[in-house]
Amino acid sequence: MxxxxxxxxxxxxxxxxxxxxxxxxxxxxxxxxxxxxxxxxxxxxxxxxxxxxxxxxxxxxxxxxxxxxxxxxxxxxxxxxxxxxxxxxxxxxxxxxxxxxxxxxxxxxxxxxxxxxxxxxxxxxxxxxxxxxxxxxxxxxxxxxxxxxxxxxxxxxxxxxxxxxxxxxxxxxxxxxxxxxxxxxxxxxxxxxxxxxxxxxxxxxxxNPQRLVRGMLGHRKQREGQILRLVGEGVATIPAMVERMYVGVDRRLWPAAERSVLAHLLDLEGRGLVRQDGGGWAAA
Structure with a gap:
């Protein structure tokens, strides 16, 4: 359609x-x-x-x-x-x-x-x-x-x-x-x-909405895992994370991707998995 x-x-x-x-x-x-x-x-x-x-x-x-x-x-x-x-x-x-x-x-x-x-x-x-x-x-x-x-x-x-x-x-x-x-x-x-x-x-x-929603939850868990791995490797800033995570994605979408990465980081912070460290992020 x-x-x-x-x-x-x-x-x-x-x-x-x-x-x-x-x-x-x-x-x-x-x-x-x-x-x-x-x-x-x-x-x-x-x-x-x-x-x-x-x-x-x-x-x-x-x-x-x-x-x-x-x-x-x-x-x-x-x-x-x-x-x-x-x-x-x-x-x-x-x-x-x-x-x-x-x-x-x-x-x-x-x-x-x-x-x-x-x-x-x-x-x-x-x-x-x-x-x-x-x-x-x-x-x-x-x-x-x-x-x-x-x-x-x-x-x-x-x-x-x-x-x-x-x-x-x-x-x-x-x-x-x-x-x-x-x-x-x-x-x-x-x-x-x-x-x-x-x-x-x-x-x-x-x-098939159930399948799509399950896939969306899986996608978000995958992004969460990427962020935790990058933070663990010492990648501290959101722009640096987006550059690694969104390879091949239209760069016009990167500013919006930065907002979603921030949203993930705030969720992870609330769960005690990451912390803000000066101008960046680190493992908790």
């Missing part, structure tokens, strides 16, 4: 359509995917960046149906700004994750958080929004951001996984708001579920 056209609604199953925003990048893959859930009335999940053409494409796909809610997984600027013009056009409430205007100076996939996001209703774990024949139940999945939510569609066994689990790459976990300890716990949480398919914020649907 990776050949989808931006702005063209694609029906994935009877209750779910997606519309791709035209914001491709090395971090967003082909762009941000907005989802329209429902038939008679609908919800829109992650309406995307501030892009008039994308909002127009969403309105075309909605085709005059009542919009019960505009639902947000998190407030990065490739996901939430379009909620405001879409709400103005449809009268729908903005619901989902909590507001978070966090000044994160690290490089992000999406420039920064959306400081103007103002939800009418924040959904806690297990709370839901509903329409005719559909329910979206919130699942707290912090880690990529502290306010990240996923949304389960129990009628079909689908899970809208936002940027927590994506269909093309692992998530950036960028401190101080991104937290590797929380991220790993959220992956373990998903591993305990039996969702049929994930619809992520970026990339294709995930048809």
């Amino acid at each position: 990776s050949d989808q056209t931006p702005g063209v609604a694609e029906q994935l199953e009877p209750l779910v359509a997606r519309v791709l925003a035209n914001n491709p990048s090395p971090f967003t893959h082909t762009g941000t995917q907005s989802y329209i859930v429902g038939t008679v009335d609908v919800a829109v999940i992650d309406p995307g960046p501030e892009d008039g053409a994308h909002v127009a494409a969403l309105l075309k796909a909605i085709d005059g149906r009542p919009v019960r809610a505009i639902v947000l997984t998190h407030t990065h600027r490739d996901h939430s700004p379009a909620s405001r013009p879409l709400a103005a056009a449809t009268g729908a409430p903005i619901v989902g994750c909590a507001a978070l205007a966090f000044d994160d100076l690290g490089p992000r996939a999406d420039a920064s958080f959306d400081p103007d996001y103002r939800p009418q209703r924040v959904l806690a774990e297990g709370e839901s929004v509903e329409g005719e024949g559909w329910t979206l139940a919130a699942l707290a999945t912090p880690g990529h951001t502290s306010n990240h939510l996923a949304f389960a569609l129990p009628e079909t066994g689908a899970l809208f996984s936002g940027d927590h689990v994506m269909g093309w790459s692992t998530s950036i976990v960028s401190p101080p708001d991104g937290n590797m300890t929380d991220y790993l716990a959220s992956l373990e949480k998903l591993l305990g579920r039996e969702d049929r398919v994930y619809y992520p914020g970026h990339g294709d649907p995930v048809s």
Whole structure:
């Protein structure tokens, strides 16, 4: 499905359509995917960046149906700004994750958080929004951001996984708001579920989510092992670690990789395995 056209609604199953925003990048893959859930009335999940053409494409796909809610997984600027013009056009409430205007100076996939996001209703774990024949139940999945939510569609066994689990790459976990300890716990949480398919914020649907989540946990354990070995060899700085760990990876992604390595180091520090040593890191 990776050949989808931006702005063209694609029906994935009877209750779910997606519309791709035209914001491709090395971090967003082909762009941000907005989802329209429902038939008679609908919800829109992650309406995307501030892009008039994308909002127009969403309105075309909605085709005059009542919009019960505009639902947000998190407030990065490739996901939430379009909620405001879409709400103005449809009268729908903005619901989902909590507001978070966090000044994160690290490089992000999406420039920064959306400081103007103002939800009418924040959904806690297990709370839901509903329409005719559909329910979206919130699942707290912090880690990529502290306010990240996923949304389960129990009628079909689908899970809208936002940027927590994506269909093309692992998530950036960028401190101080991104937290590797929380991220790993959220992956373990998903591993305990039996969702049929994930619809992520970026990339294709995930048809075997349990296998992917196990692989993601394994990948993070592998990165953790690399970091511990490098620290043990006396490699003390994050840039030096990234140069050794990410050979062959697009160098444009290295600043983001440095943030994820920092997140791993903070997790390892919390577990008593490494310590900060002046301007670098050492074995505890």
